[in-house]
Amino acid sequence: MYRIIFRTLVAPRSSSVNVYDSCVLAAKCDKTVFRVTNECGVKTFSTSSSSLCEKKNNQDQKTQAVKEGGQAEVVELREEPAVLKADDGGAAEQQTAVKTEQVASNQAAKTKNDAAKSGKESLLDLLGAMKVEVTNKRKLKNLKAKQSYESVTQYTPKAAPMESTISMYQKATGEASSQSETLDPDLVAAASAAASTLPNRSQAESELLRQLRQREAITEAQKKGDINNLGVIIADMKVGKNPNRQNAWPADQIRFDDDGRGYTHYRGITSELSGVRKRRNLLLGKRLNIFTPTADEDGIEPAAAKPTLWDIDFANQLSLSTNQMPRNGFEEMIQWTEEGKLWQYPINNEAGLEEEAKVPFHEHIFLEKHLEEGFPREGPVRHFMELVVTGLSRNPYLTVQQKKEHISWFRDYFHQKEEVLKEADVYLE
Amino acid sequence: MAAPGRHIGHSMQRNGRFLLYNLEQLLGHRGFGWTSALRQQAAEANKESTESVIIPRKKTWSKEAVLEALASTVSRDHTAYPYQFQDDPYLSPRTSTEFKLFSLSQESGRSAAKFIINNNPKLFTKDFAEPHIPCLMPETVSLRLEEVSEEALKERITLRKVTAAVDMYDQLLQAGTTVSMETTHSLLDLICLYSDRDPVQDGEPQTDDAEFGAELKKRKARVRRASDFLKFTWKENNNAERIFNLLPERDTRCYSALIRGMVKHGAYAKAFSMYTDMLNNRLTADVHIFNALISAAPDVRDKFNERWDLIAELLNQMNQQKVRPNLLTFNSVLKSLRRCGFLAKTQALHTLNEMKALGIAPSLASYDHILAVFYKSAASAQNNTDILQEVIAELEGRIFTCQDPDDVLFFSSAMRIVSPALEPRLSLMAAFDSPRSVCLDSKDLELGYKIQSLVDVGENWRLLGDSFQQSIYYGRFFNLLCMMEHIDVVLKWYKQIIPSLYYPNPQGMRDLLQALDTDSRLDLLPSIWKDIKTLGHDNKPDLVEELLGLMAREKHSPEVQESFAACALDVKSVFDLRPSIEWSAASLSHITTLLLRANKTRQAWEMLQLFKSRNRVPSEGLLNNFLSVCHSDGDPQKAVELVQLSAAFCLPTTWRLAKRALAEFDLTEEQRAILSELETAGEPSD
Numbered sequence A: 001m002y003r004i005i006f007r008t009l010v011a012p013r014s015s016s017v018n019v020y021d022s023c024v025l026a027a028k029c030d031k032t033v034f035r036v037t038n039e040c041g042v043k044t045f046s047t048s049s050s051s052l053c054e055k056k057n058n059q060d061q062k063t064q065a066v067k068e069g070g071q072a073e074v075v076e077l078r079e080e081p082a083v084l085k086a087d088d089g090g091a092a093e094q095q096t097a098v099k100t101e102q103v104a105s106n107q108a109a110k111t112k113n114d115a116a117k118s119g120k121e122s123l124l125d126l127l128g129a130m131k132v133e134v135t136n137k138r139k140l141k142n143l144k145a146k147q148s149y150e151s152v153t154q155y156t157p158k159a160a161p162m163e164s165t166i167s168m169y170q171k172a173t174g175e176a177s178s179q180s181e182t183l184d185p186d187l188v189a190a191a192s193a194a195a196s197t198l199p200n201r202s203q204a205e206s207e208l209l210r211q212l213r214q215r216e217a218i219t220e221a222q223k224k225g226d227i228n229n230l231g232v233i234i235a236d237m238k239v240g241k242n243p244n245r246q247n248a249w250p251a252d253q254i255r256f257d258d259d260g261r262g263y264t265h266y267r268g269i270t271s272e273l274s275g276v277r278k279r280r281n282l283l284l285g286k287r288l289n290i291f292t293p294t295a296d297e298d299g300i301e302p303a304a305a306k307p308t309l310w311d312i313d314f315a316n317q318l319s320l321s322t323n324q325m326p327r328n329g330f331e332e333m334i335q336w337t338e339e340g341k342l343w344q345y346p347i348n349n350e351a352g353l354e355e356e357a358k359v360p361f362h363e364h365i366f367l368e369k370h371l372e373e374g375f376p377r378e379g380p381v382r383h384f385m386e387l388v389v390t391g392l393s394r395n396p397y398l399t400v401q402q403k404k405e406h407i408s409w410f411r412d413y414f415h416q417k418e419e420v421l422k423e424a425d426v427y428l429e
Numbered sequence B: 001m002a003a004p005g006r007h008i009g010h011s012m013q014r015n016g017r018f019l020l021y022n023l024e025q026l027l028g029h030r031g032f033g034w035t036s037a038l039r040q041q042a043a044e045a046n047k048e049s050t051e052s053v054i055i056p057r058k059k060t061w062s063k064e065a066v067l068e069a070l071a072s073t074v075s076r077d078h079t080a081y082p083y084q085f086q087d088d089p090y091l092s093p094r095t096s097t098e099f100k101l102f103s104l105s106q107e108s109g110r111s112a113a114k115f116i117i118n119n120n121p122k123l124f125t126k127d128f129a130e131p132h133i134p135c136l137m138p139e140t141v142s143l144r145l146e147e148v149s150e151e152a153l154k155e156r157i158t159l160r161k162v163t164a165a166v167d168m169y170d171q172l173l174q175a176g177t178t179v180s181m182e183t184t185h186s187l188l189d190l191i192c193l194y195s196d197r198d199p200v201q202d203g204e205p206q207t208d209d210a211e212f213g214a215e216l217k218k219r220k221a222r223v224r225r226a227s228d229f230l231k232f233t234w235k236e237n238n239n240a241e242r243i244f245n246l247l248p249e250r251d252t253r254c255y256s257a258l259i260r261g262m263v264k265h266g267a268y269a270k271a272f273s274m275y276t277d278m279l280n281n282r283l284t285a286d287v288h289i290f291n292a293l294i295s296a297a298p299d300v301r302d303k304f305n306e307r308w309d310l311i312a313e314l315l316n317q318m319n320q321q322k323v324r325p326n327l328l329t330f331n332s333v334l335k336s337l338r339r340c341g342f343l344a345k346t347q348a349l350h351t352l353n354e355m356k357a358l359g360i361a362p363s364l365a366s367y368d369h370i371l372a373v374f375y376k377s378a379a380s381a382q383n384n385t386d387i388l389q390e391v392i393a394e395l396e397g398r399i400f401t402c403q404d405p406d407d408v409l410f411f412s413s414a415m416r417i418v419s420p421a422l423e424p425r426l427s428l429m430a431a432f433d434s435p436r437s438v439c440l441d442s443k444d445l446e447l448g449y450k451i452q453s454l455v456d457v458g459e460n461w462r463l464l465g466d467s468f469q470q471s472i473y474y475g476r477f478f479n480l481l482c483m484m485e486h487i488d489v490v491l492k493w494y495k496q497i498i499p500s501l502y503y504p505n506p507q508g509m510r511d512l513l514q515a516l517d518t519d520s521r522l523d524l525l526p527s528i529w530k531d532i533k534t535l536g537h538d539n540k541p542d543l544v545e546e547l548l549g550l551m552a553r554e555k556h557s558p559e560v561q562e563s564f565a566a567c568a569l570d571v572k573s574v575f576d577l578r579p580s581i582e583w584s585a586a587s588l589s590h591i592t593t594l595l596l597r598a599n600k601t602r603q604a605w606e607m608l609q610l611f612k613s614r615n616r617v618p619s620e621g622l623l624n625n626f627l628s629v630c631h632s633d634g635d636p637q638k639a640v641e642l643v644q645l646s647a648a649f650c651l652p653t654t655w656r657l658a659k660r661a662l663a664e665f666d667l668t669e670e671q672r673a674i675l676s677e678l679e680t681a682g683e684p685s686d
Helices: A001-008 A019-029 A032-040 A045-068 A071-096 A104-114 A117-133 A136-142 A146-173 A186-195 A202-223 A227-240 A241-247 A269-284 A297-305 A308-323 A327-337 A361-365 A378-394 A400-416 A418-423 B004-013 B020-028 B036-044 B067-071 B096-119 B152-156 B160-172 B181-193 B210-229 B239-245 B250-263 B269-281 B287-300 B304-320 B327-337 B339-357 B362-374 B386-395 B406-417 B442-457 B460-464 B467-483 B489-496 B506-518 B524-536 B541-553 B560-576 B586-596 B600-611 B619-634 B636-648 B654-664 B669-682
Strands: A254-256 A263-265
Touching: A001 A202, A045 A254, A071 B669, A104 B386, A117 A241, A146 B020, A186 B506, A202 B036, A254 B287, A308 B181, A308 B541, A327 B067, A361 A400, A378 A400, A400 A418, B096 B467, B152 B181, B160 B181, B160 B239, B181 B239, B181 B250, B210 B386, B239 B250, B250 B269, B250 B287, B269 B287, B287 B327, B287 B442, B287 B619, B304 B327, B304 B339, B304 B541, B327 B362, B327 B442, B339 B362, B362 B386, B362 B406, B406 B442, B406 B460, B406 B467, B442 B460, B460 B506, B467 B489, B489 B506, B524 B541, B524 B560, B541 B560, B560 B586, B586 B619, B600 B619, B600 B636, B619 B636, B636 B669, B654 B669
Parallel strands: none
Antiparallel strands: A254 A263
């Protein structure tokens, strides 16, 4: 599987972010933990996104490595998969075994240093670094890029809950970061190289390998250690996740401030400030303080009363003011259904026979009991009536009441003619 | 590996068969997103049993559910006319007047049929439908009970016969019968609602011939609209007050009916004195009384702060009398605040927050009033769209139902705030809100799109209101697009909303022409002309002149010129069809120029004749152009005729044309003679 991914992705160097992301997910799939998290874990959600970050940074490091290595990009990129192949194996090991002794001494120091920092600070650092990384990428590449990237790497687990922010930032600066994204396939290829065999060039390979391992170790350590910080950060980030705000304006620039508002969009200082002031006025301002919002159950009582003429008039006004025209045939059918002009769906051929449905079927069919009184027990009249009852029991078009009326008509009739019948000696009691 | 468990969970979820043999595993797997159904089942299921099948509960559907699901799959076809006209392709409305005419005639046809059925119930006794369909059968509209009784009174009230009900009540009183309190309440309601006048009813027995029912109804509707404002005022000592005074005991309902009626029909001061009277009788008011009084408050006080004080006092009294306010209470507060000048802005926001604090969700009308308060005057320093932004951000993605008749005003007024210019046609509507200075900001465009997307959510489009409101809304939206958006996007929207939702007025088309001009896509003009013709704006000389002017302004590539010439000929045929319309000289010369550019000399010559028949004078530049074309055609005879024509128009520049013709053309002696005569005749003497 990885070979396939590897091949397909190495060929189109400049694939898009989306491809990159999905590939990262795919690459992660062999690690059971991540498979679970990526697909359904809310709890472990943060971890998956942190892995995304890691990959990204990892890839940036590589970019840097490539640049350092000069123009021999192709050769270098060939190497990296192999480098990461070994590394990936190692990483997987670490994740399953949780702790390994791979933490280099300098990294341990950094971890301590990091732990000293407050969660929020590190967050700011991280995002500052990331931003710099994208916008001033070229410049920094030649400068102290490596240092800053390492710090980014260390803080990634904390950045995890900020996934939305990051994705937004990616969108906003998509163009700027396209350069880094051109290397996505390489990264994925590297991750998948565990299964492939490629020649290694020792120097660059071992360097990258070591860095990756260190990062993995630190990631694990911080995942264990900084859960409290993580909680704080998540709590802070809730403000920033307001969907209205997020979609409201294209993010030109992102600012992180310390007073808990998350990020704000710049639209020029003045408009921003006035906007903030008005927002507070409108949404959180004072109220009249006349009513007390306590009694909630009392308000229901008038609804029970019969609607007055005023209510009917008001409802009529409402329906007149809105546009009630159907837009398509189905909506027209809905209108007809509400008016009662249409068969109701799902189709039921007993619709409208609610009254009749209450009558059990045997009332329709076993009508002999109605012959018990008022008719002779035997003889031609009885015979005739039995035929009538048989006919009625097969007639689906009459109600039971009608059938009874029909029978009682004959009862009256034969009573009236009783004399005649007796004379003819056909009416037997 | 937990993955198989998850997959099973998925399939179980989908099939609704909850085989719980893997339950332990699933429970252990915390990342799994439980569906509520599964959780419910799991709670009651015995976890030990491995082979239990749980049958899901039967689900009952409402009778519209199937149709609603189907309707949600149909998206709007923007190439089609509105659905109500699809029965008859001949009656597809192409202009807004046709739209109005057709929809009104459809409605009036329905009402006429209903009228006849209701008034001749004897002719419609057969009930074919099985099961019975009540709405197809005639309704009782005439009185049946003739004797003097409370039943008869009730019947008169339900049929809304105001005068008959009052008569019956009087007769009952004279007979010494006491009428129950409930009936008295509804009688007072009836009289107050219609201000002691018989309402105009669809089913009212007519003295006129029934054949004219539809026409009559239309006329009546017009009368009714006017009378709503003018005639239906509250009269001193009308029957409602008389009956009210005759009542042995009066409760809150009686006061409520009277106060509401008085406010509805403009007797505001009287309503307040009635309220004081009620308080003196130690009664407490109901929420309707307060709503009515609050909406009347601006009419009984002159100063802004006095108005607000009155409203606040009423609200305080509400609280003291333990009356819970409702949405309409606050909407009437906000509506009254629109007339409270400088106090409005702060108090409106406080009111909105009070609503939220009480857990009453504001309706679109509340926001409409807030917008009106904040965007009332252009003079105010705050001329930006922040409040609107806040409001839209709050409303985004929500589905609304109509809770207040003013709800339907929200969208068009929100669009007014973002649209840069007010259309002249609508200036009457917007006369009370003075136009805000044109502020070209891309924010406005974004807001416009947001408002539009809010309209698209759910059934919100119904809250655009009637077709008039809707055309205002789309007119403003289209105007905004034309001003701010790239022409391709404008044309995309143009195709989407015209003519299926909106028939643009001449101003809208002019905006579109300007947008085309700005982005130099003048080659699209011929197709726009076709639309103008379809929309029935080809009889607007100004618009046509502007179109022709844009086409004739510059030279274009030959193909474009060719299409322009065809378009110009089309315009000319419209000229011929409508001889009554006065076409300007500019339009005529634009057409001629266009024809000349496409080398249609013959038609251009005909156009020149048209100048004469229309009493218009061609310009010198046009004739010069014509002469150049004659030259390039090598047609000296035409040139001579042209100069003669110019002489016939008594143009002062005829001699110059003649001179030019003499110099440039290869003429016969005869022609030369004619021209030189014209030249010397026209030449200035000095």
